[in-house]
Amino acid sequence: MSKVVLITGGSSGIGKSIGEFLSQKGYVVYGTSRSPERYPDSKIKLVALDVADGDSISAAIRSVIVTEGKLDVLINNAGAGITGPIEEIPNEEIQRNFDTNFFGPINVIKSVLPQMREQNSGLIINVTSIAGYMGLPYRGVYSASKGALGLITEAFRMEIKDFNIHMTTLAPGDFATNIAAGRYHAPILNGSPYETPYGSVLKAIDADVDSGDDPIMVSHMIYKIINTSNPKVHYKVGALMQKFSIVLKHLLPSKVYEKLLLNHYKL
Template identity: 75%
Template sequence: MCKVVLITGGSSGIGKSIGEYLIQKNFVVYGTSRNPEKYKESKFPILALDVKENNTILKTVSTIIEKEGRLDVVINNAGAGITGPIEEIPEAEIKNNFDTNFFGPINVIKAVLPQMREQQSGLIINITSIAGYMGLPYRGVYSASKGALELLTEAFRMELKDFNIKMTNVAPGDFATNIAAGRYHAPLLETSPYKKPYGDTLSLMDEHVDNGSNPNLMAEAVHNIINTGNPKVHYKVGEFMQKFSIVLKRLLPDKVYEKLLMNHYKL
């Protein structure tokens, strides 16, 4: 029996790559977008869903279950970038980012758990970020929202153990996607005390994305996780040094690690 997969944010970038890879492996895949009419050429169905609107989550989950009779894998991939000096990011934008990157996945999880509990099986994969393991300069809000989802997953795993529902995190590094185009950028103000360091860091971040890894690496990693009987708590996918930076944070004194980050960002 083919497994049924739901991928939020499956219309582009990492989500699209995962979906296209999985249909080649004979999975039944549904992606989502806030504007599905833009993706009529998609190789798998794109349904209307905005992770900030719970009614759209419930409707889409219900639609899939009515059609397929089950839901085996949910990939919480929908997310939003945000950059800027924390002092200068409007509170509304900070809340908006957490609504997308943290509260959105929570509501998707809540919507699918009753079905997975009924079928006594299921796998939920939360796409987080290597940035969620460290507070990065001018990406602090993004780091915080993804880090919060990492910790939430750890708690959820223990709460779900009696129902044969698995959950894991997959933290990507920099991948060649269009995330930079959809990211909220706090304006680079001429009068800002952060003008030069923020501007320099912004250029460096965009360069990292432009030179990022092929999203198919994420697709292969997710496929391997789905075929794993007992997934680990955390997975990291990306360049060696990006993954190794997490190891260094565990090993090095806090101030030494902070100095490494500052050197990297030329701060």
């Protein structure tokens, strides 16, 4: 029987690319969206799910399991970008970002674990970010939420190992998607002490996304992980220098690494 895959945030961007690729490979694929009716031409089945709404999560998971009788792979892909000086980002926006990028994936995991435990099998892939391995200026909240998801994955893996359920992370770098359109941007405030540096960094961030790689690279890596019998703790996918930046952080003194980031962002 074909494996059943659920991808949160499967209506656009990286999630859509993953879903269409896996569908072509013969998997039974469900994507999620807060408003599936907005995507009548979707090439994969979409179910309504809002990762910030516990009842919505439970209903979506239950729907897939009732229809298919099992759930083999969960890809926690839904996420939201956020930029701005940490001092000026409203607390409610910080909370909203963590609800989407951290608490949401945890609650989806909690909803699928009973079924996977009953099956004595399952794979959970948490999509984090290379940005989650380092605190980036004016992306600090995003770095923190994705970094937290990576750390909790490490703990989760050890807690569920006796149930034959595997969990891993996949950290993408910058890919050419529409993530910037859905990102929360703290406004560039006239007269703010951060006005000039934040404005400059924001342009650089958007340029990195616009010139990013094809998200099909992420789809290929997801496919590889699904077909790995004992997945590693963490995977990365993206431009060589973005992946190498993680290695450099472990090799270099912290102030030297910080200086590299400051130079990169011209701060």
